[in-house]
Amino acid sequence: xxxxxxxxxxxxxxxxxxxxxxxxxxxxxxxxxxxxxxxxxxxxxxxxxxxxxxxxxxxxxxxxxxxxxxxxxxxxxxxxxxxxxxxxxxxxxxxxxxxxxxxxxxxxxxxxxxxxxxxxxxxxxxxxxxxxxxxxxxxxxxxxxxxxxxxxxxxxxxxxxxxxxxxxxxxxxxxxxxxxxxxxxxxxxxxxxxxxxxxxxxxxxxxxxxxxxxxxxxxxxxxxxxxxxxxxxxxxxxxxxxxxxxxxxxxxxxxxxxxxxxxxxxxxxxxxxxxxxxxxxxxxxxxxxxxxxxxxxxxxxxxxxxxxxxxxxxxxxxxxxxxxxxxxxxxxxxxxxxxxxxxxxxxxxxxxxxxxxxxxxxxxxxxxxxxxxxxxxxxxxxxxxxxxxxxxxxxxxxxxxxxxxxxxxxxxxxxxxxxxxxxxxxxxxxxxxxxxxxxxxxxxxxxxxxxxxxx
Numbered sequence: 001x002x003x004x005x006x007x008x009x010x011x012x013x014x015x016x017x018x019x020x021x022x023x024x025x026x027x028x029x030x031x032x033x034x035x036x037x038x039x040x041x042x043x044x045x046x047x048x049x050x051x052x053x054x055x056x057x058x059x060x061x062x063x064x065x066x067x068x069x070x071x072x073x074x075x076x077x078x079x080x081x082x083x084x085x086x087x088x089x090x091x092x093x094x095x096x097x098x099x100x101x102x103x104x105x106x107x108x109x110x111x112x113x114x115x116x117x118x119x120x121x122x123x124x125x126x127x128x129x130x131x132x133x134x135x136x137x138x139x140x141x142x143x144x145x146x147x148x149x150x151x152x153x154x155x156x157x158x159x160x161x162x163x164x165x166x167x168x169x170x171x172x173x174x175x176x177x178x179x180x181x182x183x184x185x186x187x188x189x190x191x192x193x194x195x196x197x198x199x200x201x202x203x204x205x206x207x208x209x210x211x212x213x214x215x216x217x218x219x220x221x222x223x224x225x226x227x228x229x230x231x232x233x234x235x236x237x238x239x240x241x242x243x244x245x246x247x248x249x250x251x252x253x254x255x256x257x258x259x260x261x262x263x264x265x266x267x268x269x270x271x272x273x274x275x276x277x278x279x280x281x282x283x284x285x286x287x288x289x290x291x292x293x294x295x296x297x298x299x300x301x302x303x304x305x306x307x308x309x310x311x312x313x314x315x316x317x318x319x320x321x322x323x324x325x326x327x328x329x330x331x332x333x334x335x336x337x338x339x340x341x342x343x344x345x346x347x348x349x350x351x352x353x354x355x356x357x358x359x360x361x362x363x364x365x366x367x368x369x370x371x372x373x374x375x376x377x378x379x380x381x382x383x384x385x386x387x388x389x390x391x392x393x394x395x396x397x398x399x400x401x402x403x404x405x406x407x408x409x410x411x412x413x414x415x416x417x418x419x420x421x422x423x424x425x426x427x428x429x430x431x432x433x434x435x436x437x438x439x440x441x442x443x444x445x446x447x448x449x450x451x452x453x454x455x
Contacts, residue, residue, distance in 0.1 A: 033248040036241075038168050038438075039454045044241040045164030046157035046452045055156035062142075062149035069142040072135040075128040082123075087115030120322070123313030130330075131306040137297025144293050148286035155279035161451040162442060164240040167233070168251070169438045173431055174226070174233035176255045180427040181223040187399070187420055188216040194406060195413055208413045215417050219424075255434035267375055270448050274367040278449035281367060284360040291353040298346050304334040370447035374440055381437035388429040395419070395426035 036044075046052055091111025099105050107114075129135060192212040198204025238247055275281060309329050316322035335342075399422075402415040445451045 033250045035252045036168075036249040037252045037455070038165055039452075041164045041168040041237065041241050042161035042452050042454050044243070045160040048242045049157075049160040049164070049240070050242065052153070052157040052160045055153035059146070059149040059153040062146040066139065066142040066146050069135070069139045072132065073129060073139065075126055077124070077126050079124040080121075082121040083118075084121065085116040085118045087113050087117075090114055117317070119315055119317055121313060121315040122322075123311050123315075125309075125311040127310075128308045129305065130308055131304075133300035133303045134297055134305070137293060137300045141290050141293035141297050144286050144290035148283045148290055151279050151283035151286055155283055158279050158446070158449060158451050160240075162446045164237070165442045165445075165451060165454060166439065167237045167240040168253070169255075169435060169442060171230075171233040171237045172251055172253060172255045172438065173435045174230035175251060176431045176434070177428070178223070178226045178230045180424070180431065181219065181226040183427070184219040184420070184424050185216070185223050187423070188212070188219045191403070191406075191413060191416055191420070192216050194403075198409065203409045205412065211413055211417055215420065222424075255431060255438060264375060264379060265444075267372060270371045270375070270444070271368050273450075274371055274448045275364055278363075278367055278447075281360070281363050281449075284356065284363050288353065288356040288360055291349060291356050295346060295349040295353060298342060298349060301342060302335060304332055307331045307333070367447065371444070374444035374447045377436065377440035378444060381433060381440050385430070385433035385437055388426070388433040392423075392426040392430050395423040399423050 089111045090107040090113075091109070097106040192209070192215075195204055195208040195212040199206060199209050234249070235245070237249070238245060243249070307330070309331060310327065312324070312326040314322040315325050399416065399419040402411075402419040405411045406413050406416050442451065442454070445454050
C-alpha cells in the first residue's frame with residue numbers, strides 16, 4: 001500500500017510539473033514554482049532518471065529472454081508448400097517388377113532414369129517437446145536471471161535516489177548559507193548606520209565608519225558568492241531528478257529540520273534489514289540462484305528427452321488428383337558422448353557460482369560497514385550540531401553585548417566587527433553540522449536500501 005501511494009504521489013508530481021512547464025510555454029511566461037521535498041526528489045529520480053529508466057529496460061529484456069527459453073517447452077507450428085520435380089534411377093527402388101515369360105522387363109535391370117515426376121506438396125507440421133529437463137532448467141535459470149535484473153533495476157533506482165537526495169541536501173545547504181549571508185549583510189548594514197550616526201553626532205570617529213564599510217563590502221561579496229552557489233546547487237538538483245532546466249522548485253525541507261533528539265536506531269536491526277532488502281544484495285542473491293539453476297540445466301541435458309513430431313497435408317502430381325498423407329512419430333533422444341563439452345560447461349558454471357557467492361558475501365560485509373559507518377556519522381553529526389548551536393547562541397550574545405557597548409559609545413566598533421565575524425563562522429558551523437546530519441540520514445537510508453521511502 002505504501003509503494004502504491006508513493007507511486008501515485010510521484011505520478012501526480014510529474015503530471016504537475018508537465019502541466020506547469022506546458023502552461024509556461026503556452027503563455028510565454030515563467031511557470032510557477034513547484035514544491036519539492038527530500039522524499040519527492042528521491043522518488044522522482046528513482047522513477048524518471050536516465051540510469052533508472054535504462055535499468056528497467058534491461059529488466060524487460062531479461063523478461064523477454066525468459067519467454068524465449070519458455071518457447072522450448074511450447075509447440076511449434078509451421079507449414080510449407082513445395083513444388084518439386086524429380087528424376088530417379090529405377091534400380092534404386094529396391095523393387096523387382098516380374099514380367100511374363102518371353103516378355104522384356106518393365107525396367108532395365110541395370111537401371112534407367114525415369115521422370116521427371118512433378119509434384120505439389122502442401123503440408124502443416126507440429127512439433128512438441130513432451131519431456132525436456134534441460135529446457136526446464138534453462139527456463140528456471142532465465143527466471144532467476146530476470147529477478148536479478150529486476151533487483152538491479154531497483155538498485156540503480158536506489159542509487160539515483162541517493163544522488164538526488166544528496167543534491168537536495170546540498171541545495172538546502174546552499175539556501176541556508178544564502179540566508180546566513182543575508183543576515184550578515186543586514187547586521188553589517190545596521191552597524192554602518194550606527195557608526196555614521198555617531199560620527200554625525202560627534203561621538204564617533206571616521207575609523208569606525210571605514211571599518212564598518214569594509215565589513216559591509218566583505219559580507220556583500222560573500223552574499224554574491226552564496227547566491228551563485230545556491231543557483232548552481234538548484235541546477236544540480238534539477239539534473240539529478242531529470243527535470244527540465246529552468247524549472248523552478250521550492251524546497252519544502254530545510255537543514256534546520258534536523259532532529260537531534262531522536263534515539264539512534266538499533267544497529268543489529270538495521271543490518272538485518274539491509275541484508276534482507278538492499279536491492280544490490282537481492283540482485284546478487286538472485287545471480288547466485290541463476291548460476292545454480294544454470295548448472296542444474298547443464299546436468300539435466302544428460303537425461304533423455306521425449307518429443308512429438310507430426311505433419312499432415314496433400315500431395316499429388318501437378319494437375320492430377322491430390323491425396324491426403326501424414327507422418328507422426330515419437331522421438332526419444334539420449335545424449336551419450338559430446339567430447340566432454342558438457343563437463344567443461346559444468347566446470348565453467350561452478351566457477352561462476354563461486355564467483356557470485358564471493359560477491360554476495362562481500363556485499364553483506366559492505367552492508368554491515370555501511371550501516372555502522374552511517375550510524376557513527378549520525379551520532380557525530382548530532383554532537384557537532386549541539387556544539388555548533390551552543391557556539392551560535394554565544395556568538396549572538398557576544399554581538400548583542402558588543403553592539404550595546406558601541407551604541408553607548410563605551411567602545412569602538414572593532415569589538416562588534418570581531419563579534420560579527422565570529423557570528424558568521426558560527427552560522428557556517430551550524431550549517432556544516434546540519435548538512436552532515438542530513439547526509440548521514442541519507443547514507444543510513446542508502447545502507448539499508450530505503451532511500452526512496454525517505455520523508
